[in-house]
Amino acid sequence: DIQLTQSPSFLSASIGDRVTITCRASQGISNYLAWYQQIPGRAPKLLIYAASTLHSGVPSRFSGSGSGTEFTLRISSLQPEDFATYYCQQLNSYPFTFGPGTKVDIK
Amino acid sequence: EEHLVESGGGLVQPGGSLRLSCAASGFTVSSNYMSWVRQAPGKGLEWVSFLHSGGVTYYADSVKGRFSISRDNSKNILFLQMNGLRAEDTALYYCVRVGTAMITPYFYYYMDVWGKGTTVTVSS
Numbered sequence: 001d002i003q004l005t006q007s008p009s010f011l012s013a014s015i016g017d018r019v020t021i022t023c024r025a026s027q028g029i030s031n032y033l034a035w036y037q038q039i040p041g042r043a044p045k046l047l048i049y050a051a052s053t054l055h056s057g058v059p060s061r062f063s064g065s066g067s068g069t070e071f072t073l074r075i076s077s078l079q080p081e082d083f084a085t086y087y088c089q090q091l092n093s094y095p096f097t098f099g100p101g102t103k104v105d106i107k
Numbered sequence: 108e109e110h111l112v113e114s115g116g117g118l119v120q121p122g123g124s125l126r127l128s129c130a131a132s133g134f135t136v137s138s139n140y141m142s143w144v145r146q147a148p149g150k151g152l153e154w155v156s157f158l159h160s161g162g163v164t165y166y167a168d169s170v171k172g173r174f175s176i177s178r179d180n181s182k183n184i185l186f187l188q189m190n191g192l193r194a195e196d197t198a199l200y201y202c203v204r205v206g207t208a209m210i211t212p213y214f215y216y217y218m219d220v221w222g223k224g225t226t227v228t229v230s231s
């Protein structure tokens with residue numbers, strides 16, 4: 001099975017900050033990676049798929065990049081509604097594993 | 108607009124069974140790929156199962172042989188039959204539509220429609 005790690009596990013940031021989250025796969029997954037945002041008490045929401053394609057309706061301050069084993073989610077200017085936990089997921093092969101999550105909190 | 112509504116969760120003793128249901132609206136379950144994802148209390152997301160539109164199924168190792176994903180095409184409902192439940196199966200279970208995109212020449216999956224979840228508690 002493909003394992004995903006995320007760094008950092010937790011980050012504290014201020015409104016307007018640029019935020020970068022990294023996801024690493026235990027083996028190459030090309031660009032079969034998605035990113036999700038989960039606000040406490042709510043279902044996850046798709047942000048990005050195919051590593052860099054922004055899902056419909058997602059603000060352009062979110063962007064994704066990477067291929068192979070290293071991927072990045074960037075938020076260009078953090079907004080109040082962005083404080084949440086972010087998960088990556090590989091959809092290259094079954095099981096479609098998720099990363100452990102990165103919690104973004106208010107500084 | 109596409110919606111998913113899960114039901115069937117509850118408290119069950121170890122070794123017991125439950126069947127989760129997921130009613131879809133705004134799209135046809137049988138024409139889409141569907142999945143179940145769970146989240147234990149205070150923990151991250153765990154992919155559980157996948158149903159291909161053609162009927163092929165896949166499972167996480169942790170549930171293989173105990174859980175079964177299926178659908179009722181006439182009612183537009185997805186199911187998860189859970190047998191031999193264990194304490195570690197305690198979680199919020201999400202029903203998810205798996206969307207697809209063709210970015211030539213490759214085919215991509217992503218989880219684009221999520222229900223609100225139904226809670227399963229396995230305890231004596």
